Amino acid sequence: MTSADLTVVLRQAVRRLATSVAVLTVWHDDVASGTTVSSVTAISRDPLLIGVCLRAESGLTELLGAAQRFAVNVLSARQSPLAGWFSDPARPRGLDQFDHLEWEPDAFSGAPWISGSLASLGCHLTATIPAGDHNLLLGKVVTARSGEGTPLLHFTGRLHDGILRILPREVTHSPVRAVGPGWS
Numbered sequence: 001m002t003s004a005d006l007t008v009v010l011r012q013a014v015r016r017l018a019t020s021v022a023v024l025t026v027w028h029d030d031v032a033s034g035t036t037v038s039s040v041t042a043i044s045r046d047p048l049l050i051g052v053c054l055r056a057e058s059g060l061t062e063l064l065g066a067a068q069r070f071a072v073n074v075l076s077a078r079q080s081p082l083a084g085w086f087s088d089p090a091r092p093r094g095l096d097q098f099d100h101l102e103w104e105p106d107a108f109s110g111a112p113w114i115s116g117s118l119a120s121l122g123c124h125l126t127a128t129i130p131a132g133d134h135n136l137l138l139g140k141v142v143t144a145r146s147g148e149g150t151p152l153l154h155f156t157g158r159l160h161d162g163i164l165r166i167l168p169r170e171v172t173h174s175p176v177r178a179v180g181p182g183w184s
């Protein structure tokens with residue numbers, strides 16, 4: 001196997017991680033910006049910390065460094081067009097990219113909280129950790145609101161409607177039955 005083939009195999013496996021999709025927003029000195037991220041995760045319950053991976057080259061990096069605060073809007077399945085919009089390099093810069101949306105400023109960060117999101121969080125940036133071609137941002141959650149709906153999910157490079165079906169308890173509590181054909 002060539003090293004190029006190996007890279008494909010490794011990336012294919014990592015793409016099996018199903019994640020939520022969010023729009024990370026930053027506001028500083030009357031400039032706002034947003035970008036689609038699928039790397040938001042809960043890190044700590046006490047203090048309440050989340051992590052987000054942001055491309056080092058992202059247009060938000062400088063703004064975030066100045067603001068030291070950010071917001072995260074967890075998208076519902078109905079908001080899938082926003083995932084495309086905030087990942088489009090051709091979108092307008094600054095506040096103009098929010099023109100067609102309903103939003104309000106987060107009381108803590110001033111960054112856009114997008115209406116209709118499953119949840120919106122306002123965070124204090126507590127650490128920026130270089131990680132390969134990304135930075136891992138750690139944020140202490142200071143403000144939050146929650147909405148209703150089904151989550152938008154990212155899986156194998158595609159967006160999915162995260163219809164949630166709760167598994168019966170006997171399946172989730174039976175490791176013996178879980179280890180069957182299909183496990184490798």
Ligand SMILES: Cc1cc2nc3c(=O)[nH]c(=O)nc-3n(C[C@H](O)[C@H](O)[C@H](O)COP(=O)(O)O)c2cc1C
Nearest residue numbers: 035036037038039053054055058059060087088089
């Ligand atoms: C579903 C999806 C998930 C993404 N997840 C991330 C992510 O976690 N981190 C990141 O830096 N970029 C991610 N991107 C790519 C950025 O949204 C995209 O590169 C965007 O154009 C960057 O704009 P910026 O330079 O203003 O940050 C994702 C894109 C999509 C469509």
